[in-house]
Amino acid sequence: MFAKQLSVFIENRQGRLGEVLNVLKDNGVNILSLSLADTTEYGLLRLIVSDPESGKERLAEAGFSSILSDVLIIEIPHTAGSLQGLLKSIETAGVNVEYMYGLSIEAERAYVVLKASDLQAAATAIEAYGVKTVTREQLSSM
């Protein structure tokens, strides 16, 4: 039910982001989505990639430390207010959404990557709300 996210800590120095992306490209790790949260000092790069384990290993060899964590990838129906309704259902279940960013795999469908305080409870709430989550197996076959 969960997908794996690869997070990399990077200092805000000229070229650091590019170095990370290069390592992944050179090793054939495909980036499906990316989000960067940063201050003037450092940033946290969060990635959904084709092969997270290999991405983590290749980055470690290049001197970057990263970690893998569980996230939910949720398909968002193309109707007004669907995202708002989805978030409300998670909130009602008493779960806190930590962060969220968009993901586009197929032309007609929209997805979001979501991290919550209690991922299992969030997944249950989403299911009850009637939207689908994408597993990592499904993700790799897309």
Next chain:
Amino acid sequence: MIWSKEETLSRKEIEALQLSRLQETVKRVYEKVAPYRAKMDAAGVRPEDIKCLADLAKLPFVTKQDMRDNYPFGLFAVPKDDLVRIHASSGTTGKPTVVGYTENDLKMWTECVSRIACMGGATKKDVAQICFGYGMFTGALGLHYGLENIGAAIVPSSTGNSEKQIMYMKDFETTLLVATPSYALRLAEVARELGVDPKKDLKVKIGLVGSEMLTDAMRAEMHKCWGDEMLITSNYGMSELMGPGVSGECEYMDGMHINEDYFIPEIIDPVTGEVLPEGEKGELVITCIKKEGLPLIRYRTKDITRLTYAPCKCGRTFCRMENLSGRSDDMLKIRGVNVFPSQIEEVILGFDELGPHYEIVVERDGYLDKLTVRVELAHSTDSFAELERLAADVKGRLKTMLGVDAKVKLESPNTLQRFEGKAKRVKDLRSK
């Protein structure tokens, strides 16, 4: 147990003893040591000007440089015939510093170390393994004679060949270990590699550690390896003053009792040389008041500590010096505040989220000093909030510890420079 009755003298008795011994020593060096006489003459002070202990501050300091300038025997107060032992400290730069002992000096040394070993729990029943390097270094032989005097069985295993060290420890049922804190940790590591659990398979219950700073973090780490019941005390000394035995911790581990009947301690501001009041942190200055061979007066140790004369639970009346918090050579003056890299290190080691490597950068921004501490994350995270909280916590604790604001820069693991020899972690970019 308290080894000698001198250790419980009243303050009045200690001071009376110190004054008479100080006067005698000053008079003797003035007469017999030409460089001292020259220094005192230049400062306009004569032996008869020392009328009370506070007059000590009138006397000029002696530094390691003075010892080098008078290499090898220029500061000695006895003819060479009277010496029975000569040691030297390996100078990494320039000439070594040479120290010499008369027969009485060796007796005094043995007495001082016996007291410190006794404070640390040593008895005649102990099998004491001395894992300090024997040779020109004073550490090993100092502990050796002191422990032997107590009646312990000495295993002079020296340093190196760690596997054999573990074998001796096991087969001889060693109960007392003399080592630097870092070598004690290394030995525990080697033991485990050999399938020997230091906590269960060895009988070591006492650790007398020295010749390196013992921080609380280091002591906690040692307990993890050697067991919680082990009594680990630190002791202090340096060859210029005698060797180990200047001071040591008792079982209450709240500072090291200084053998005040042989040494007078002072704390000075390392920049101005001014004597600081009790409790303030500064450079330790020691005057030897009973030595014959090399009685150094107001020797600048470069070690940073503070003194307390408050009574100790153990019953000893000798004042205590706090475990060292750095070297004055490393001190940084930031916006008028004295900052030691070791204080910063202590804060960093307190965070599991951070690795042990760091870099300190000092810059001048207009008229203001700017302190930046670069630290490495121990592992990556996916939580931005966690990073922000961590940076704020480190900053907060640095502020509490140092009294000045520091900027904290989080870095990826393995990005800061590593050092094989002595680490150079401070970059002072201010033009002097």
